[in-house]
Amino acid sequence: WLYGSLGPILLLHHDGHAPECVVFNAAEVPIEWEEHFVGDKVDPRTESFLTWESLESVRRNRVGLKGPMATPIGKGHRSLNLTLRKELGLFANVRPCYSLPGYKTRYDDVNLVTIRENTEGEYSGLEHQVVRGVVESLKVITRQASLRVAEYAFHYAKTNGRQKVSAIHKANIMRKTDGLFLKCCREVAEKHPEITYEEVIIDNCCMMLVKNPSVFDVLVMPNLYGDIISDLCAGLIGGLGLTPSCNIGEGGIALAEAVHGSAPDIAGKNLANPTALLLSSVMMLRHLNLTDKADRIHNAILNTIAEGKYRTGDLGGSASTRDFTKAVCDHL
Amino acid sequence: WLYGSLGPILLLHHDGHAPECVVFNAAEVPIEWEEHFVGDKVDPRTESFLTWESLESVRRNRVGLKGPMATPIGKGHRSLNLTLRKELGLFANVRPCYSLPGYKTRYDDVNLVTIRENTEGEYSGLEHQVVRGVVESLKVITRQASLRVAEYAFHYAKTNGRQKVSAIHKANIMRKTDGLFLKCCREVAEKHPEITYEEVIIDNCCMMLVKNPSVFDVLVMPNLYGDIISDLCAGLIGGLGLTPSCNIGEGGIALAEAVHGSAPDIAGKNLANPTALLLSSVMMLRHLNLTDKADRIHNAILNTIAEGKYRTGDLGGSASTRDFTKAVCDHL
Ligand SMILES: CC(C)[C@H](C(=O)O)[C@@H](O)C(=O)O
Ligand SMILES: CC(C)[C@H](C(=O)O)[C@@H](O)C(=O)O
Numbered sequence: 001w002l003y004g005s006l007g008p009i010l011l012l013h014h015d016g017h018a019p020e021c022v023v024f025n026a027a028e029v030p031i032e033w034e035e036h037f038v039g040d041k042v043d044p045r046t047e048s049f050l051t052w053e054s055l056e057s058v059r060r061n062r063v064g065l066k067g068p069m070a071t072p073i074g075k076g077h078r079s080l081n082l083t084l085r086k087e088l089g090l091f092a093n094v095r096p097c098y099s100l101p102g103y104k105t106r107y108d109d110v111n112l113v114t115i116r117e118n119t120e121g122e123y124s125g126l127e128h129q130v131v132r133g134v135v136e137s138l139k140v141i142t143r144q145a146s147l148r149v150a151e152y153a154f155h156y157a158k159t160n161g162r163q164k165v166s167a168i169h170k171a172n173i174m175r176k177t178d179g180l181f182l183k184c185c186r187e188v189a190e191k192h193p194e195i196t197y198e199e200v201i202i203d204n205c206c207m208m209l210v211k212n213p214s215v216f217d218v219l220v221m222p223n224l225y226g227d228i229i230s231d232l233c234a235g236l237i238g239g240l241g242l243t244p245s246c247n248i249g250e251g252g253i254a255l256a257e258a259v260h261g262s263a264p265d266i267a268g269k270n271l272a273n274p275t276a277l278l279l280s281s282v283m284m285l286r287h288l289n290l291t292d293k294a295d296r297i298h299n300a301i302l303n304t305i306a307e308g309k310y311r312t313g314d315l316g317g318s319a320s321t322r323d324f325t326k327a328v329c330d331h332l
Numbered sequence: 333w334l335y336g337s338l339g340p341i342l343l344l345h346h347d348g349h350a351p352e353c354v355v356f357n358a359a360e361v362p363i364e365w366e367e368h369f370v371g372d373k374v375d376p377r378t379e380s381f382l383t384w385e386s387l388e389s390v391r392r393n394r395v396g397l398k399g400p401m402a403t404p405i406g407k408g409h410r411s412l413n414l415t416l417r418k419e420l421g422l423f424a425n426v427r428p429c430y431s432l433p434g435y436k437t438r439y440d441d442v443n444l445v446t447i448r449e450n451t452e453g454e455y456s457g458l459e460h461q462v463v464r465g466v467v468e469s470l471k472v473i474t475r476q477a478s479l480r481v482a483e484y485a486f487h488y489a490k491t492n493g494r495q496k497v498s499a500i501h502k503a504n505i506m507r508k509t510d511g512l513f514l515k516c517c518r519e520v521a522e523k524h525p526e527i528t529y530e531e532v533i534i535d536n537c538c539m540m541l542v543k544n545p546s547v548f549d550v551l552v553m554p555n556l557y558g559d560i561i562s563d564l565c566a567g568l569i570g571g572l573g574l575t576p577s578c579n580i581g582e583g584g585i586a587l588a589e590a591v592h593g594s595a596p597d598i599a600g601k602n603l604a605n606p607t608a609l610l611l612s613s614v615m616m617l618r619h620l621n622l623t624d625k626a627d628r629i630h631n632a633i634l635n636t637i638a639e640g641k642y643r644t645g646d647l648g649g650s651a652s653t654r655d656f657t658k659a660v661c662d663h664l
Contacts, residue, residue: 136472206560232535
């Protein structure tokens with residue numbers, strides 16, 4: 001474990017040439033890493049592949065960066081992601097999504113942020129068989145979690161120069177659950193008259209996103225809708241290899257993460273696109289108020305993509321993780 | 333009410349110049365319409381704006397066409413759509429979605445069909461408050477409804493020259509409910525080895541749809557995912573004004589419909605895009621085995637769009653409903 005001047009930062013992965021370490025070194029970011037390797041075996045204290053120590057570390061450090069992790073196969077344990085969210089009270093998942101000049105997709109006009117409630121809703125884990133052939137699952141919406149994520153969304157909009165918050169829902173069908181979610185959003189919206197507030201039904205939202213994503217700014221929504229819409233948005237700009245993510249937790253915890261898994265066929269082979277991870281590490285730096293370093297690294301990443309010389313396999317190129325990372329360092 | 337040689341067909345809307353009537357007349361389709369006007373007042377026997385007579389009519393005729401209906405505002409009654417689905421056992425909603433030459437969007441490679449379970453899932457209507465600030469809704473998945481829609485999907489694939497069925501799910505989270513849905517799809521898939529079968533998680537599915545929709549063929553899924561994905565797909569090709577829909581019900585009922593509502597600002601103003609309704613009426617004709625008529629009208633619609641002279645407001649043009657309809661007749 002390494003301790004640095006800014007206190008230790010948790011690093012939840014390591015595949016030999018962690019791009020964020022390389023870039024942070026090159027940019028002289030005053031951070032040293034505290035490393036945890038997870039995924040080897042189930043820790044009985046967390047009932048998952050996540051070690052108890054790694055959780056303790058995030059709690060202590062209040063900040064962390066989670067690398068792409070191959071999802072361990074096997075049963076009888078909780079998912080890594082779900083355990084992290086639950087244990088650390090990671091109530092909001094924030095995913096900025098913007099068109100990257102230099103990487104052409106069908107869209108060049110995406111610039112939005114999805115903010116997803118991350119702890120309840122359809123992810124309650126409450127399911128049962130009523131009789132043979134009839135199963136039910138419970139979606140749980142609480143006033144507390146809805147207010148919390150709505151407040152975070154408006155706070156985010158305000159502190160990031162955003163103009164509008166759209167609450168995404170299906171309250172025409174789930175009148176009580178999504179209805180409560182909307183009620184909470186409205187209450188919070190009233191306290192922030194300088195931010196435009198609107199409500200959009202999820203099916204219509206998806207249609208608008210693929211037709212004209214530029215109409216959206218900040219979107220806030222219950223868990224499953226956030227899961228769906230954030231991936232849809234990632235697709236608009238090129239995929240999960242390009243989109244950063246940060247989870248906001250109780251007591252000011254921020255756990256940045258590359259959302260994409262490390263696909264078994266490319267794991268450890270120096271082939272993954274490090275962009276999502278690097279952009280996530282920039283979100284972490286902003287959370288630590290290391291704004292200059294964040295800006296510098298962010299620009300270097302954007303310039304590397306704009307230059308277009310190094311493209312990893314997911315974007316149709318043949319550059320390695322290391323090639324791309326080195327190019328980012330060169331652009332610093 | 334009108335009775336024709338082929339037995340009566342229910343028509344659930346009328347705004348003076350029903351495009352389907354005009355086109356069917358021009359194409360000499362041997363059908364006469366049985367008209368029902370709904371939306372005026374709540375019928376206590378259906379607890380909705382749908383009249384009991386209109387339901388009886390579909391049951392008797394086994395086929396119908398529902399026009400765009402302005403959603404009546406007010407409370408204490410069930411939605412028109414939900415009432416129709418429930419009362420008529422409309423278990424599958426089928427929406428073919430294909431790029432229309434002549435109407436340019438960001439996509440020219442869409443050619444897929446979404447098949448949505450239409451009776452249960454997140455639409456159970458079962459919701460309650462547990463304590464103040466905590467509400468729950470129940471998602472219900474049954475073996476019966478899942479098998480039924482899966483069987484329909486494979487039947488559809490086979491009879492429409494399709495190669496692949498993708499079951500869309502979130503069984504990594506909703507292991508029991510979506511797990512049961514998948515299990516049923518797998519059972520049915522095994523009976524149809526000539527059709528490729530795959531399973532795709534909904535978030536990933538949405539990302540793939542916006543990146544490369546041509547990888548999909550037939551998609552089958554639980555209710556809410558179908559609601560979301562079918563609208564997303566409509567967005568890819570230009571919106572709900574262009575996508576037909578047909579609901580398949582118990583005992584061979586087929587209720588074709590234009591999914592879009594008639595927006596209050598354009599209702600009855602001769603401004604709506606009749607394409608979705610006309611393409612839906614073609615689906616109805618196919619159900620009646622009036623294949624020649626169906627082909628002829630279908631081609632006339634596609635040619636009118638390809639010609640590009642008449643565009644309604646939703647597509648950025650200024651043609652009226654009647655202009656477009658007349659052009660279709662000219663192309664017959
Ligand atoms: C892997 C899965 C459990 C997870 C989710 O559904 O939340 C993922 O899709 C995500 O978005 O982080
Ligand atoms: C209007 C609404 C109840 C309906 C639904 O959610 O099913 C609509 O979106 C649809 O897709 O037909």
